Amino acid sequence: MPIATASYVFPFAAASDKTPGDLDTLGGKGLSLARMATAGLPVPPGFTVATSAYRKFVAGKDLQQAVLEHARPQVVGQTASFKTASERLQALFAGTAPSEELANEIGAAYAALGRGEPVAVRSSANAEDLPDLSFAGQHDTYLNVRGVEAVIKAVCNCWASLWTERAIGYRHENGIDHQAVAMAVVVQRMVASEVSGVLFTANPTTGDRTEIVVNASFGLGEAIVGGEVTPDTFIVDKDALTTKETAVGTKELTVVYADGQGTRSRESSPEERQQLSLDAPALKELARLATKVEQHFDGVPQDIEWAVSGGELSLLQSRPMTNLPPVPLKDVRWELTEPGSRLERDQVVEFMPGPLSPLFQDLYLPALDVAYYLMRVTQGGNEAGGATYRQLAKVLGGQHAGQSVVNGYAYRHFPAPGNPFVLRPQGRHRRRSRFNVRTVSHGYHETPRRWRHEELPKYLKTVELWRQLDPAAAEDERLMAGIRTLSWADAHYWRFVDEVLAFPRRADEALQQFLGEHVPGANLTSGMLLDGSGSPTMQAPIDLWHIAQRIRSTPALQGLVVTTPAHRLLSALDAFAEGQAVVREIADYLAKYGHQIYSLDYAEPTPSQDPTQVLSLLKCLVLDDDYDPAAQQAETQATRRRALRDASRHFRGRLWWRFRWRLFWAQHYYPNRDESQFYLGAAWPVLQRLALELGRRLVAVGTLTQPDDVYYLNASELDRAIEVRCDELPLSDLKHLAMERRELREARKRLSPPPAIPQREPSSVPTEDAQNIITGVPVSPGKVTAEVSVILSLADFDQMRPRSILVCPLTTPAWTQLFPHAVGLVTDVGGITAHGSIVAREYGIPAVLGLGDITKRLSSGQAITLDGDAGTVTIEGGRTVPPMSTARRRTGRSAPAVADNTRFIGLATPLPFEHSARERLLGLLLRPFKAAFYQALLFVYFKLTGPSGGPAAPAAGRRQARNRPQAPRP
Ligand SMILES: Nc1ncnc2c1ncn2[C@@H]1O[C@H](COP(=O)(O)OP(=O)(O)OP(=O)(O)O)[C@@H](O)[C@H]1O
Ligand SMILES: [Mg+2]
Missing domain, CATH: 3.30.470.20 (ATP-grasp fold, B domain)
Incomplete structure (x- = not known):
């Protein structure tokens, strides 16, 4: 019996091939079945009860108003709960029945499938199958339903399943409007599946x-x-x-x-x-x-x-399929760009963990080269001779780079011996700089001073100038000039950071090495003894805690924050009268800390651009009753004092002096480390505003598909696009180019770049007895067995479980916020001088770095034993490689976690990182005396101990220096 004319019921095969129906009428499942059936694919016969039937039903029973009133979260414990809402709504649905008209239509359509035939009655919501949301298993399905009454009952149950706790929670979490959803229901003949x-x-x-x-x-x-x-x-x-x-x-x-x-x-x-x-x-x-x-x-x-x-x-x-990874790249090789050279992923490259975006690569890497060559001109020009300027020209022409890019990943480039574009220090500068009188006094006075009082202010001033530009009112060329200038300014700033960092790094290494040599079994690390004079990266979470305190003091605000997903929190706060002051405080926080980078590549959004991670952290702090920065500060300081007492007991006489000597320098340089790195990327929020404005204009004219495609073109391509845009013309080839490059970059994100090319010995040499032991570089002593949290990028930060071992590709200052949660650290890339190594020792947690592809071998929740003395990671309970892919595709039918339950378990010692005006003045007055005093002290010290007595670079470092080609660095 043909029933295609019915107003609420649509058989699968009744629609013409071209218009099988639409999503809003049939829902995701009904539509896909209709499309397959009309295409002649083997789909068991059936029909869809359209969303209009649901809407009529709800309107007729005055349910819509009740639905919207009830579908609000309640704070239960410390999360949003929809239990009560769901129970009320289910009760409302249960007490009603569909109109007779609809019941007749369903009855007729069911009879057409064969009277008494078993059918499946399946939910088919109109919000299903969005590009990123599958809604898999969110709503109910009833199999083997027989008889018209049972079918009609099952249809009503499917409607009601739009309002189960899990379905409401899922929509809430994903920001889907409850008012817009409606349910269609598929009724389909059963397949007696074998x-x-x-x-x-x-x-x-x-x-x-x-x-x-x-x-x-x-x-x-x-x-x-x-x-x-x-x-x-x-x-x-x-x-x-x-x-x-x-x-x-x-x-x-x-x-x-x-x-x-x-x-x-x-x-x-x-x-x-x-x-x-x-x-x-x-x-x-x-x-x-x-x-x-x-x-x-x-x-x-x-x-x-x-x-x-x-x-x-x-x-x-x-x-x-949703969230499908990009097409994997085949035959990827990690080969040298210049025969005989050597490539390493360290120093500045530690701040470039992922594959680079074309614009960043095009502007930043050459700027770095220029910054280093300029330094040679100004500092070592006499030794480099007239060749320097010629070489600089070559650099500007792109013929040689201090950084190389392999498969999109940046490497530091150590050119082959004999490369004509390399400057080689001569005479007394040929020796690697040692931690001697000259370096120390230069480092003590000159480098930090120049960084703090000249280069940093200069950099921040440039950023400020461009911040004042209104992007919307600026010409295209001006936006482009801003992007270029800010790229350059940051690269130039980095090269001073690099210089400033050398001192804390060396001093820390020297202290660590000394402790290792003289008290090997005492489990003492240099980090335990370093009295951090505070740092902005550690101050950031404390400032956020103050905002959390404010929220906690107003119960309504607290409820709102706890029940709203982080990505919608700002707008929710803004719409709430008492929330607006908090929004302003968050804006102030972002103005101060919003540039903190996970990667130097500005294609990656900074917290200023996408504050979701900051807001997740804020939610954690609102939920955490126990965290008290002041108490924690006192405790950390007490721990440090204890560690110092313990350490001092091991040394007598001359050894004691040598210990104090190293400790003194390590403590002295320590504050420079975090503070100098903190400002890296300070220009990025401003640069991103300019770039995205340019992107929007190029989208409007048809040159690009989306504003952030700008990062996938190089500077000259952008210049061309700007030129053509004057005549309102697109450059359509760029659209595809940007798309292809974006896809390529996404695919490259799944590669594991080796720490060095040519590759060193594999980090893991599995033997018959030790299949699960992987060896890397031991950087912080101690041993721990715990579960791991595999955190691949900023986006995963909220997955960090308290008291787990942090497993990540590498760490930059933005990662410091995770260390308080970690009982150990394991990374793919890095060595003794890496950021992660220093911070791990400071927190006194064991760490092994440079394990190659450990992030791919482990998955969160797996247990490992980390031995920071032996440099090994032992995978507990067997396998190192995840099992073969099984098509498990859903997390079960439980309600989704509505609020983040991660407990924020504490932060590092908060200490002021800026000196007061009085301290600065005192420092200024004392500087000449201090200089003379230290010179004299150093003189006496070296007279007494001889040059070998001074803290030296670690043996490994020196060995490497001999074996390796010379870096294009001082
Ligand atoms: N007509 C049918 N005959 C036999 N089995 C069926 C039929 N319809 C559904 N099933 C079985 O029931 C399973 C679940 O059905 P359904 O697809 O409606 O719900 P779900 O997969 O749990 O949720 P959703 O598809 O909404 O995410 C199907 O994978 C299939 O194995
Ligand atoms: Mg299904």
């Missing part, structure tokens, strides 16, 4: 589009999609349709029809568990069908539910 499952037409773990990953199990598919069984997993080559990998799952349960209505699950028999649920021909057939479905959906990788009955394949659902 085997069923899910498949992906691309590998969801690796992003490989040439593979199909199939999960299969016996019986109905409810248990697989609900994640209740471990299914069989097959990886099939999409072109050849051959099976590449097979893994037998344990298939604990089998879901079958219950007597009468519904389903039940039974334990699978031992034979079923061992037997593969699909044979080769069936798998091939399924893969072939899957490729057809993908083609039908314009080649977009699909997440498909399927079932087999009596040897017949049926398609039950298809939706685009």
Whole structure:
């Protein structure tokens, strides 16, 4: 009986091929089934009860108002809860029935499928299948429903499932308007599935589009999609349709029809568990069908539910895969850009953890080169001779770089011996600079002074000048000039940071080495003894804590903050009268700290541009009752005093003096470290404003697709685009270029760049007995066994679990906020001088760095033993490599966590990092006396101990210096 004219009910195959319906009418599932059915794909017959039926039902019963009133979060414990809201709404829905008209329509459509036939009644919400949100398993489905009354009841239950606790929570978390959602319901003839499952037409773990990953199990598919069984997993080559990998799952349960209505699950028999649920021909057939479905959906990788009955394949659902990783790159090689040279990922490159964006690479790296060469001109010009200027010209022409880029990743470039573009210090400067009288006195007086009183103010002034420019009113060329100038200013500033950092680094190494030599078993680290005179990076969370305190003092505000997801918090606060003062305080905080970088590459948003991470942290602080910075400061200081007493007990006589000598210098230089690095990227919030404004203009004219595409063009391409834009013309080739480069950069983010090229000995040499022991560079002593938190970037910061071992690619100052939560540190890249090494020792936690690809080998929650003395990581309980990709795709059916429950467990010692005016004046007056005094002291010291008595660079450092080609650095 044709029923296509019904107003609420749409059979799958009734619509014409071109217009199967729309998302708002049929919901995601109903639409995809209709599209597949009209394309002639094997979809069991059925119909969709449109969203208009739901809307009419809700309007008729005056439910909409009740729905909106109730769908508000309550603060229960310390999270947002929708339990009460959901219970009230479920009760409202339960007490009502659909209109007779609708019941008749459903009855007629159901009769058309075959009277009394078992059907599946499945929710199909209109918000489903958004590009980033699958809504997988959010709403209810009823299988094996028989009889018209039962079908109508199940339809009502599907409507009500829009208002379960988990569904409301999911929408709340993802910012989906409750008012806009409506539910369609699919009613479909049951497939008495012998085997069923899910498949992906691309590998969801690796992003490989040439593979199909199939999960299969016996019986109905409810248990697989609900994640209740471990299914069989097959990886099939999409072109050849051959099976590449097979893994037998344990298939604990089998879901079958219950007597009468519904389903039940039974334990699978031992034979079923061992037997593969699909044979080769069936798998091939399924893969072939899957490729057809993908083609039908314009080649977009699909997440498909399927079932087999009596040897017949049926398609039950298809939706685009969400959050699919980019296409993996094949045949990636890490080769030298210049034969005989050497590349290393350290120093400035530690601040460039990911693949570089084209604009940053184009502007920043040459600026760094120029900054270093200028330094040679000004400081070592007499030695370099007239050649310097010629070489500078070469540099500007791009012929030589102090940094090289391999597969998008920056490396420090140590040129081959004999490279004509390298300046080689001569005479007495040939020797590596030692920690001797000359360096110390230069370092003591000149470098920090010049950095603090000349270079830093100069840099900040440039930033300030450009901050005052109104991007909207500026010409394109002016915006471009700003981008260039600020790139240069930061690169120039870095080179002073580099110089300033050398002193704390050397002094710290010297102290650490001394402790290692003389009290090896005492578990003493230099960091324990360094009385941090505070740093801005450590002050930042304390300032945030003050904002949290303000929020905590107003219960309504506290409730709002606890129940609102971080990414919507600012707008929620702004819409709330008492919240506006907090918004202003957050703005002040961001003005002070919003430039803190995770990466120097300005294509990565700074907290100023995207404050979500700051707001997550703020939420944690609002939730944390125990954290008290003052008490913690006192405790940390007491710990330091104790450590100093303990350490002092080990030394007598001359040894004591030598210890105090090293400690003195380490403490003296210590504050420069964080403070100088803190201002790196200070220009980026301003630069990003200019770049995005330019991007918006180029989008308007059609040259780019989205404003941040600007970072994917180089400067000369942007110049060209600006020139053409004057005539309101696009440069369409740039659009594709930017898109391709963006995709390439995304794919490169999944590579693991080796710490050095040519690569050193692999960090892990698995032996028969020690498969799970990986060796790296020991940088901070101690031993700990704990779970790991694998944090790959800023976006994962809220995944850091308290008292876990932090596992990350490398660390920069922005990572310091995670250290208070960590009981150990493990990184892919880095050595004794890395930022992470210094901070780990300061916190007194064991650390092993430079483990190659440890972030890929471990996953969060896994336990490891970290030995900071031996430099080893032992993976507890077996494997180092994650198991073969299984198509597990959902986190179960529990309600999503609405508020972040991570407890903020404390911060480093807060100490003032700026000297008062009085202190500065005193310092100024005393400077000549201090200089003379230290010169005299140094003179006496070296007379007494001889040059070898002074703190020297660590042995390893010196060895490397001999073996390696010379760096283009002083
Ligand atoms: N007509 C049907 N015949 C046999 N099994 C079915 C049928 N419809 C659904 N199923 C089984 O029930 C499972 C779940 O159904 P459904 O797709 O409606 O809900 P879900 O996958 O849990 O949630 P959603 O698809 O909304 O994310 C399907 O994967 C399939 O195995
Ligand atoms: Mg489904």
